[in-house]
Amino acid sequence: MKIVFTMAIPEELQKEFAKQFETDKTYYTDNLENFPELKEVDVIVTYGSDLTEPLIQAAENLKWIMVYSAGVDSLPAEAITRRQIKVSNVRGIHAYPMAEFVMAYLLDDVKQLRFFSSAQQKKTIRVRTSRS
Template identity: 35%
Template sequence: MKISFTFEPKPAVQQELQQQFPTHDFRFGKGAAPERDTAIWVTYGEDVKVAAIENLPELQWISVASAGVEKMPLSLLHSKEIIVTNARGIHKTPMTESIIGHILAIYRNLPAIYTLKNEQTWEKPRGSKELRGSSALIVGPGAIGEEVGRVLTAFGVEVTGCNRSGKTIEGFSNTVSLEKLDDQLGSADIVICLLPSTPETHRLFTIEKFQLMKNTALFMNFGRGNVVSEKVLVEALKAGEIGGAVLDVFEVEPLPESSELWGLPNVVISPHVSSHSDFYVERAMEIFSRNLSKWEQGEIDLENQVDLKLGY
């Protein structure tokens, strides 16, 4: 069976895969199109286009080494009954550390301290506050959100989750369904958005939702950029509807130099790096290896299988 990688893992990872699965024909080629007789395609997802799929008559499974699949032609893949899996869950450690790091930096006023150091000024900046006793609303608490909630709870934060079903999340103070999001926005000191990109979540955060929030609230978007219009977010920030924002994802990436977000003092811009880690590919390949072992046994109920109708 031919397995085509359209990115190149480190040589040691390639060798390990070939040793673990010696009966398969692995092909590794960064930027190269999969060969026509490819049965399994391992990719970051951005090169999965209609033309490529139509040129792969034997394709059965696409293993995406990232979490997002919204740019892929999901309806076509569904019609062709091609299985898609992703690397959901491998980001939870680096993204949790990034999110918690930003929160602590803002609450303990670290940016001001760093600025004073660079200016060689001995001055005690005002504005530091404790995280303990505050409240956080995590919108879209999957594997990443659950870990963020666990760590925030350890800091003494009251955590509420908001997911599609309203299903209870262990360790959270409360969990509500997405349709009850508006009822929770007014009580949160920190709103953390980790939603995927789907028709249901597209521009979910309207100006009315920001108006429901505390004018001191910190809005954090670490899910997908299109859950909020940049124009709406700028309007909410300039009007003082919320206290500030930390953004790792944007409607347009890279963020254009002309974007007003760059000039707003109450905005932290992170260039979509919160999930970066030395262990990224290693963790993604662990999921792929477990799934390939299942595949060899004839199992098609694979780990992290994407619901192509829902888009995640």
């Protein structure tokens, strides 16, 4: 299997990938349009915004696109469907950070952190009588 990554992957992760997964060849490029081995690759790992219909057509051996983002709206869906290329993404990747963000704002509101932070900066002690 031949895989091409279209995003910057640190060298230590490239080495780790090579240790963990057997591939015929793994490529790293930041420009698929000028990538000479595109015709031969089986898998493209990308953020998705760099894939166009002509690139999909040029990748004659392509079987799978792994998108490193939650959304796949920018992909040329018709060309992918026509060729029956599998697509996977990182759906739910932001679930925990979003939940943490919501919890932080809930705690901020319930514990009135902005009110007390403001009072602390002004070096005042005030009793809050309402929540507005």
